[in-house]
Amino acid sequence: MSTTSANKTTVGRQAQLPLGRAFKISMNSLRIRFWRSMVTAGGIFLGIAFLATVLTQWLMQWPVAPKVDAGFIRLDGQINGPGDYDVYKPVPVEAGVQAGIPEEVIKRVQLKDGNNFSLTEIIQGQLQEKRAVRNLARVKKEWQSLSKYEKDLPLYVDILGGKDIKIGDAVKAGVPKAIVAKAVVHGETIEWARLFKELQRTGKPDSITLATALNKDITPAQAISAGIPKDLVDAVMAVPREIEDEEESEDSGPPPPKPGAFRGTLLAKVLDENPDFWTEFRYVNNLRKVLPVYADMAAEKDIRVEEAVKAGLPRKVAEKMASQYPTFKGADLIDIFREQTDGIKPIYLATALDQDITIKDAVRADIPIAIAKKLAGSGKAFKGSSLNDLIKDHPRWIKIWTARVSRNAIFDTAPQAAIDKLAKSYSISLKEALDEGKGPDAKSANLGNLMIVNADGRKVKVNLNREPALAAATPLVSGDYVFIPDINSFYRMWWLVGMSLLVCMVGITNSMLMAVTERFKEIGTMKCLGALDSFVVLLLVLESSLLGICASGLGWLLGFVSMVLLAGFTKGWDVVATMNPWLVLGSLGVCVVAGMVLTLVATILPAMQAARMPAAMALRSEI
Amino acid sequence: MATVDKKEYVVRTKDLVKEFTMGGQTLRALKGIQLDIYKGEYISIMGPSGSGKSTLFNMVGGLDKPTDGTVFINDVDMAQLDAQELAFLRCRTIGYIFQSFNLIPVMTALENVTLPMVFAGLSQDECNERGMELLNMVGLGDRYHHKPTELSGGQQQRVACAWALANAPSIILADEPTGNLDLKTGKEIIDLLKKLNKENNVTIIPATHDLKMLDISDRIVWIRDGYVERIEERADVQLQVGVMENEEH
Numbered sequence A: 001m002s003t004t005s006a007n008k009t010t011v012g013r014q015a016q017l018p019l020g021r022a023f024k025i026s027m028n029s030l031r032i033r034f035w036r037s038m039v040t041a042g043g044i045f046l047g048i049a050f051l052a053t054v055l056t057q058w059l060m061q062w063p064v065a066p067k068v069d070a071g072f073i074r075l076d077g078q079i080n081g082p083g084d085y086d087v088y089k090p091v092p093v094e095a096g097v098q099a100g101i102p103e104e105v106i107k108r109v110q111l112k113d114g115n116n117f118s119l120t121e122i123i124q125g126q127l128q129e130k131r132a133v134r135n136l137a138r139v140k141k142e143w144q145s146l147s148k149y150e151k152d153l154p155l156y157v158d159i160l161g162g163k164d165i166k167i168g169d170a171v172k173a174g175v176p177k178a179i180v181a182k183a184v185v186h187g188e189t190i191e192w193a194r195l196f197k198e199l200q201r202t203g204k205p206d207s208i209t210l211a212t213a214l215n216k217d218i219t220p221a222q223a224i225s226a227g228i229p230k231d232l233v234d235a236v237m238a239v240p241r242e243i244e245d246e247e248e249s250e251d252s253g254p255p256p257p258k259p260g261a262f263r264g265t266l267l268a269k270v271l272d273e274n275p276d277f278w279t280e281f282r283y284v285n286n287l288r289k290v291l292p293v294y295a296d297m298a299a300e301k302d303i304r305v306e307e308a309v310k311a312g313l314p315r316k317v318a319e320k321m322a323s324q325y326p327t328f329k330g331a332d333l334i335d336i337f338r339e340q341t342d343g344i345k346p347i348y349l350a351t352a353l354d355q356d357i358t359i360k361d362a363v364r365a366d367i368p369i370a371i372a373k374k375l376a377g378s379g380k381a382f383k384g385s386s387l388n389d390l391i392k393d394h395p396r397w398i399k400i401w402t403a404r405v406s407r408n409a410i411f412d413t414a415p416q417a418a419i420d421k422l423a424k425s426y427s428i429s430l431k432e433a434l435d436e437g438k439g440p441d442a443k444s445a446n447l448g449n450l451m452i453v454n455a456d457g458r459k460v461k462v463n464l465n466r467e468p469a470l471a472a473a474t475p476l477v478s479g480d481y482v483f484i485p486d487i488n489s490f491y492r493m494w495w496l497v498g499m500s501l502l503v504c505m506v507g508i509t510n511s512m513l514m515a516v517t518e519r520f521k522e523i524g525t526m527k528c529l530g531a532l533d534s535f536v537v538l539l540l541v542l543e544s545s546l547l548g549i550c551a552s553g554l555g556w557l558l559g560f561v562s563m564v565l566l567a568g569f570t571k572g573w574d575v576v577a578t579m580n581p582w583l584v585l586g587s588l589g590v591c592v593v594a595g596m597v598l599t600l601v602a603t604i605l606p607a608m609q610a611a612r613m614p615a616a617m618a619l620r621s622e623i
Numbered sequence B: 001m002a003t004v005d006k007k008e009y010v011v012r013t014k015d016l017v018k019e020f021t022m023g024g025q026t027l028r029a030l031k032g033i034q035l036d037i038y039k040g041e042y043i044s045i046m047g048p049s050g051s052g053k054s055t056l057f058n059m060v061g062g063l064d065k066p067t068d069g070t071v072f073i074n075d076v077d078m079a080q081l082d083a084q085e086l087a088f089l090r091c092r093t094i095g096y097i098f099q100s101f102n103l104i105p106v107m108t109a110l111e112n113v114t115l116p117m118v119f120a121g122l123s124q125d126e127c128n129e130r131g132m133e134l135l136n137m138v139g140l141g142d143r144y145h146h147k148p149t150e151l152s153g154g155q156q157q158r159v160a161c162a163w164a165l166a167n168a169p170s171i172i173l174a175d176e177p178t179g180n181l182d183l184k185t186g187k188e189i190i191d192l193l194k195k196l197n198k199e200n201n202v203t204i205i206p207a208t209h210d211l212k213m214l215d216i217s218d219r220i221v222w223i224r225d226g227y228v229e230r231i232e233e234r235a236d237v238q239l240q241v242g243v244m245e246n247e248e249h
Ligand SMILES: Nc1ncnc2c1ncn2[C@@H]1O[C@H](COP(=O)(O)OP(=O)(O)OP(=O)(O)O)[C@@H](O)[C@H]1O
Pocket: B020, B021, B022, B027, B028, B029, B047, B048, B049, B050, B051, B052, B053, B054, B055, B056
């Protein structure tokens, strides 16, 4: 062996290939295994796209501030939920008087302690007055045109509801007399309830029929003595009690029949269902004519005058009822309207027929367009009944707004200059606002990423963790919106990103592992041909980092663009515009680096394993 | 034997032992191989399947490490070499030909042939020039842009021969180069190897079952069960081959 060390010098050392060559080989390899590479790249692509959406969202200055009332500021987010607070501290009464606020005004808004007053309430009062004046004018104007319908519409809504309408009312409401007359004839009926009363009062029909009509109990003995054949009475008695009970539950009125007796209506029912029972008895024949009418009464149906007379009600009584209560059903009037529409405004007709009224028709009929639109909601038409409801509401609103105007008129006397002067010196600072709004969740507030949105839309980010002194030095103004993000949601977001990247990495590792084992033989061959282990690693790493860069670049593009579009369309383009272009570039950098790191970590282990394997073993593997 | 004695050794193995451990069981594939191979020799390694030919081949080619014993290539102990030197050796001193060709499937014939030259540090132009030269030599000059899958088995093996020759090695190790080929193409490869042996004085070490190889070998090493059973001079086997070939037909 002594010769070995001396001879060792005769063997040269294999040099590392220049990077350019390696790069070319890996590009070629990627090109050839295009689709497999695309799958690996897809994993990185999606993972990085998610990271990019989160980063982009982070760069945008959410949220979009809501409108905050004058005199207030709103604290939102992780402090005590969204809450409005007075932007002004209590103002001493003397200061107010000195500034020029009338004493009556101060008296109105004096605080409980008596020494101070609330500036916010003055500002609010002024606003309320202005609002009330505006609203009153609007409601009054609407009422001018709507009041025309005040009288008429309820009638037509009644028609729609199928209620009974008095002839007098209909005529008064403008329904032509001819039409009303027709409607009454059409509905020439007697209402059961009135007929009932009449029957009870006169007591003329015999006791059995009356009992039927009144749904009273009849004993068998009574029935037989009244001339009803015994077998018929027995049949009625034989009807099972359950059926009677059923009849009853529909009635739900009278108690169950006494033992040994039966309900009057049951007699009518049995007669109706069993024609065999009709015998030659005169009385039963008479009953046959009469009982159905009384059964109808018990069932609360309307009965024709003629039928009532035929059934034994004195004609005088029947006619008196029909003339004394000249009513008709709304439904009858609708039928007639359908046939004959002369002289009725389309809007009434639509109401009566329960048809939709289009906004256009409503405007033609003098209904203010604002009201028509309000009633129609998102649609193009509305029902007449809702117009009726609104008309009922209007006088009430006029009253309400009138009261508000008079109540708040006093605040108009406070001069604007005085209010401005006080507002400047008594508004609270950010620190005071935060102290005031501090709730049980305040601990998880992320004071490092606080945002103030002015009433005019200007946004200011404040980092109170870095500069705590800013809190006391930042005065708030009326209408400011302060958003305090939740530190947990911040962590949650990054946790989510971390998890998704981890999952993404597992996926890439898997596909890289497959890519490498698939090439064991190729790697073995290369080693036979003189490739160094480090070259094999370099080749695989180059390949995967090329993939990583391209995929993560594209992933960033997807995430960024989709987030921008989403924010632009849902929250407005001004939110998108708040992004700092340098930070956007930075997010691209972060994404690309993250993608590279992911792929490198995923590749390095399988690559090293493949490179270290003896060439013989690598050659033997068949995949 | 006497003439050969004066020549220098190219490959020497000393008590070469290789054990494979699988699931606690140890399998001795090589049981102390002593083998001296001279420069410019055509020496066939013969033996039944499983006798350890491929294993020996891997040891000699530096593709695997022996369990015990030493392999000297040009009097250098392989075990003493570091990774870079070993790679250098594989790249320039030894050329490999495999039974299953092992061409890189995603590369064209030319790219395959030039790969060892790339590793040897030749420029792209030099590579292409020499690659085409080699392909022409093996008769595949017009197929340089074909992928292995577009070539027949014999053509692939010829590309592999060109491959093995890329960096003008002094040794060619061929593990059953004709194993996957029919008689005629097998013969072509054998002729090619013989031509290289004669013209370039390359030491050819094929492991084979192919009796046609015997015909042209200077010496034949018979291996059985990991032992060198016997080593025969060509003259000794001439007769036997005739007999065997007759039996075959
Ligand atoms: N990597 C390995 N792991 C375990 N056993 C192996 C390994 N390589 C070879 N062997 C075993 O070593 C013995 C010799 O194998 P080898 O491949 O050298 O035979 P061979 O002579 O080349 O046979 P063939 O003519 O069939 O190719 C065999 O029994 C084989 O099972």
